[in-house]
Amino acid sequence: MNPVKAFIDSVKSMIVGFKYLFTVPRMTLKFPEQKMVLPPGYRGQHYLEMDKCTGCSICAMSCPPRAITMVKRDPTPRNKRGLFPLINFNYCIYCGYCVLFCPFDALHELDIHDLAVYDRDKLIHPPEFLQKVKENPEILYEYSGMNVIRTPRWKEEYAEPVFTRRGVKHEPIRK
Amino acid sequence: MMDVAGLIIRIVKYLIYDLTHMGPVFKAVIFPGLAFVFILAIVLVWLERKMAAKVQMRIGPLYAGGPEGILQPIADFIKFAFKELIIPDQADKLLFIALPIVSLVVAMAPIAFMPYSRYMIISPNPYGLLFAMAFVTLFPLIILLTGWASNSKYAFIGGIRAAYQQIGYELPMWFSALGVALASRSFDFVKIVESQQPLWFALTQPLGALAFFIAMVAEMGRIPFDIPEAEQEIAAGWFVEYTGIMFGIYMVSAMLMKLYVLSLLFTVMYLGGWLPGWGLPEAWTFVKAFIVMFLIMFFRAVFPRTRIKTFVNMAWDKLLPLSIINLLIVFALTFTGFYGGVQP
C-alpha cells in the first residue's frame, strides 16, 4: 500500500472525526427524561381485553418461548371455561405472535418498554394486571417498585422517532 | 525524648520551607509529581470517553456529577475499589499480586526525569533521556510477565503479542532518540530542550519525529496499535484475569501514565519543551503535551486496529529505515555545524 496515500486517508478520517466532534447531532436520548415517539406497531408490554377473550388458548400455543400460561378466573359470557392468559415477561421475546394469532383481537401490545424490576416475580403478569395496564400504565411502575428512580433531572422532552433516520451509516438524512 | 521532638520539628520546618519554596518534596508530591498527575489522569479519562462519545454521535458520561459528568472517573475508581479481588487458582500468586504495583511504579518512574521547565524537574540528571527511555522500554516486559503469571490463554496471547510488537517498535524508537541525543550532544533533557532554540527537532528531524511518534503510540498500546489488549479478539488481552482495584491500577498505569509520560517525552524531545520560554514556561510544556495527548486519544475514536503482522512489517520495513536515515542525516548535519557548538 502506498504510504503517502495511507497517510492522506488517515488525515481525512481525522478531519471527519473532528467534524463529528462538534457539528453532528447526538443520536442518544437522555432516557427516561427524553422519550421517543414510538411508531405504531411497536412491540412492548401486552394489554388484554378480558371481555373479548374466549379462552381459546391459541396465544399460549403460538408463543415460541412458552411465556403464556392459561389460568383460571371467573367465567364470563364469552369465556365459559374462565381461561385467561398469564404472561411471564421473563421469557417473552416480544415476537408479537400471540397478538397476531389471537382470533378475537383480545391481546394487544403497547409502546411501554421500560420493564426493569428488582424482583423477577414482578415480571409475571396475571390477566387482571394485563387488563389494567392500558388505562393506567403507572401501575406497572408501582407494582415493580421502579418508580423511585424515575425522578426527572431534565425537562421532559419527546424526540422525534429515530426510525425516520434509518440508514446504513445511521446518519440523519440531510436534504 | 527531646531529640525526637526536635527532629520532628525540624522535619516539619523543612517540609514547610520546601513546600513554600518549590523544593524537591513539592516537586515530587505536588506539581510535576503525584497530585498533578492524578488530577490530570481524572481529566484525561473523562476527556477520552467524552470525546469518543461525541465523535460517535453519543453523549458520553453525564450522570456522575459535575459539569458533563466529569466526576465519572472517580465514580469508576470507587466502583473498582469495592469490587471483589479474584485471584485465579492457576495463577502465580506472588507475581499476580505484585505486578500491578510494579507496573504503576515503572510507568510513573520516567516522570522523575521529565522537565517541565529548566528548574521544574524532580530529579535533574545528566542521563535523563537514557533513564526515561529505559523505564519506558521496561513496560512490555511487565505485560509479558502479567500474561505469564495469569496463566490464562488470552492473557498469555496478549503478553506474547506485546513482546512481538516490542520487537518491531523498539529499534526505531531508540534510533530516533539517538538522533535527538546526537543533535543536542547530551542525554540531559534540559540541554536537549535548549538546543532546540531556533528550530524544534520536529522540524529539523521530521523523519525521526514521525518514526518516534508511531513507535510511541505502539508503546502506549493505544488504538491503532492496541494489539496486546485487542478487546474484540482476546477480551482485554494481557490483563483479562484482573478484577477490582488491581484492574484499576492497570488501567491507570498502562492506559494513562504511559500516555502522559510518552506525550511529555515527545514534547520535550521534539516539540521544544518549554520554548519559546517567555511567560510561564511550565504552561508551554503542558499545553504542547496536552495537544499530543489529545491527538493520540483522538486516534481511538477514528481509527481501527491494525493486524500484528501489518504492524511488525511496517515497523521493520518503514520505521526502521526511516529512523536510520534520520540518524545519518543528523550525523551529517552535526559535522557541518548545523546544530551549533563544537563539532564532534
Ligand code: SF4
Ligand atoms: S409476544 Fe411472543 S413471546 Fe411474548 S407472549 Fe406473545 S407470543 Fe409469547
Ligand code: SF4
Ligand atoms: S387472548 Fe386471544 S388467543 Fe389468547 S385465549 Fe384469549 S382469545 Fe384466545
